[in-house]
Amino acid sequence: MGGHRTRTAVMLGVALGVTATLGTASAAPAVAPPAARQTATPVLVDCLWDPQVRPHDFILACGDGNSRLLSLKWDRWDADSARATGVNAVNDCKPYCAAGTFRSYRVIVRLDQPKLWEKRAGVERYGRITLEYPGDRPAQFERVVTYPLWD
Numbered sequence: 001m002g003g004h005r006t007r008t009a010v011m012l013g014v015a016l017g018v019t020a021t022l023g024t025a026s027a028a029p030a031v032a033p034p035a036a037r038q039t040a041t042p043v044l045v046d047c048l049w050d051p052q053v054r055p056h057d058f059i060l061a062c063g064d065g066n067s068r069l070l071s072l073k074w075d076r077w078d079a080d081s082a083r084a085t086g087v088n089a090v091n092d093c094k095p096y097c098a099a100g101t102f103r104s105y106r107v108i109v110r111l112d113q114p115k116l117w118e119k120r121a122g123v124e125r126y127g128r129i130t131l132e133y134p135g136d137r138p139a140q141f142e143r144v145v146t147y148p149l150w151d
Contacts, residue, residue: 041079042114042124045150049119053077054084060129060147066091066100069109081126082111088131090138108132111149118151125149 043051047062060067072086113127
């Protein structure tokens with residue numbers, strides 16, 4: 001009989017130990033390393049503060065709409081960067097912007113520098129946009145231009 005009680009006591013102790021261990025583990029908050037927590041893909045924030053993923057169009061000049069990205073075709077969009085080809089429609093503002101003409105230029109768009117979005121907790125956004133003009137470009141633009149993106 002003594003052997004049975006001992007075996008039962010050991011089994012009960014093991015079961016309680018497992019329960020205590022599981023209880024402790026489940027009560028503790030799960031803390032993942034920073035790299036593991038950032039699995040969401042960054043967004044591109046538009047003029048209306050809406051998060052966009054692979055947008056077809058994007059306004060660059062929010063104040064007056066005189067520079068827009070159109071017909072974007074994304075071949076990359078991940079945690080580090082994004083890349084698309086499309087058209088940059090830019091108002092030549094001649095003789096002044098209200099009477100100007102929009103001209104279209106082929107463009108390669110790159111997004112990078114993901115960072116936390118201050119307006120939405122836990123959401124990452126791309127922090128920089130680079131435009132590369134493989135052919136013609138607006139007269140006032142360099143072949144490659146880089147801008148910080150708004151938050």
